[in-house]
Amino acid sequence: MTEKIEIIEQRAFMLCRSLTDVTFSPLLTTLSENLISFTPFTNLTIPENVKRIEALCFYNCLSLQYLEFLGEISFIGESFISRDNLLTTVELTIF
Numbered sequence: 001m002t003e004k005i006e007i008i009e010q011r012a013f014m015l016c017r018s019l020t021d022v023t024f025s026p027l028l029t030t031l032s033e034n035l036i037s038f039t040p041f042t043n044l045t046i047p048e049n050v051k052r053i054e055a056l057c058f059y060n061c062l063s064l065q066y067l068e069f070l071g072e073i074s075f076i077g078e079s080f081i082s083r084d085n086l087l088t089t090v091e092l093t094i095f
Contacts, residue, residue: 003027010034010054024050031057033077046070053080062086069093 005025010032013019016039030052036044037059044064048071055077058064064084069092076094081087 008032008035011037013039015039030054033057034059036061042066044068051075053077055079056082058082058084060084065089067091 003025006027011034013036014034019039024047026047028047029049033054034056039061040063042063043066046069052075057080060083062085065086065088067090072093
């Protein structure tokens with residue numbers, strides 16, 4: 001089922017403090033506002049079809065250390081990685 005999801009509404013995973021891993025659908029095109037804010041992820045890989053990252057998507061992910069985008073990003077919202085204190089690596093291509 002996850003491979004058919006194209007849209008995940010904003011705040012879908014926000015405050016899911018016990019969530020440690022997520023596999024996004026390869027059809028996903030947008031990371032919604034506050035999608036995973038306040039979650040304990042340490043590493044995330046974003047699928048190739050994602051082109052938009054909305055505001056505050058990764059806000060206050062205090063354990064996040066590594067973030068990789070496999071595709072080309074055409075839009076990045078305000079403060080998309082704000083207050084991610086341990087984040088040391090972001091790999092992305094801006095289109």
